[in-house]
Amino acid sequence: MPELRKVPVRALFFCGLLAFCGLAAMSIDLDQLKGFMPIRYVRVEGEIRNIDATEFTKTLLPWAQAGYFLADMHGIEETAKSFPWIDSVQVARLWPDTLLLKIVEQKPVARTSDGSLINYRGGRFSPGNVQSYANLPMLDGPLGQEKQLLKMLYLLNEKLKHKGMRIDALKLTGRRAWSAHLTSGVEIEFGKQDPALALEHLLALLPRLGEARIAALQKVDLRYPNGFAVIFKPQSQADLVSLTQPDGVECRRIRSRMYT
Helix, strand or coil: CCCCCCCCHHHHHHHHHHHHHHHHHHHCCHHHHCCCCCCCEEEEECCCCCCCHHHHHHHHHHHHHHCCCCCCHHHHHHHHHCCCCEEEEEEEEECCCEEEEEEEECCEEEEECCCCEEECCCCEECCCCCHHHCCCCEEECCCCCHHHHHHHHHHHHHHHHHHCCCEEEEEECCCCCEEEEECCCCEEEEECCCHHHHHHHHHHHHHHCCHHHHHCEEEEEEEECCEEEEEECCCCHHHEEECCCCCCCCEEECCEEEEC
16 A cells, blocks of 8 residues: 655645635625725836827826726726827836836828828828928828828839939829829829839930929929920920920920920
8 A cells, every 4th residue: 555645734834825815815805906005106118209298197097096906907008009199008017006108109201181190100190280290291192091102102202312302292092193292393293103113214214304404394294105294384494495406496485395
């Protein structure tokens, strides 16, 4: 018959104590724990530029009234995310009476015609007053197309930077027609074709106009299969173009011309 192992009395005592505490905890009403070890401080960490920290912490404090152990971390996180300038947030408890929130603010890279801003991922958010971001490029298009607009903006600007040009407004209509406005004031109509390919074609042909005419451009229309049309700024000398050969003598002042 196998010999029974003796269990130390001290081990039996601690096991019994743990079992007793467990049963006691189960019998305690959760309402009795509310306010036990209250949260006295809300610490906000992160680079804060646009969020009102006082208003932010004031909004979160009611969630902390449940106490250190019963504070709803998910509810606090969702409340923090309701602030438009919050991009991401992490919520944690710091012993013995502090609530810690690590936040990352939105980083706008563009704006929309309806007063919203767009972050670097193409996400739209509406913080209200955006006047201080009027220098950001304008993206205008159907809801849900922000990522496509932002991707196209980056692509076109990458091609334009070698010419010292940059887009400050890009538009996509509901009929999938593209247009752009440059910081120099030039408007470009792409139509329904791929704007990136159309811009490459334009940049390859621009030298034919000459520097004076390029500087005097007001609008470029690329909605032609075999070329493009241009409109020059009024009263510019660049609209004195030859209607015959480059060395011809027949000249007339016109504001637009078709190039192929």
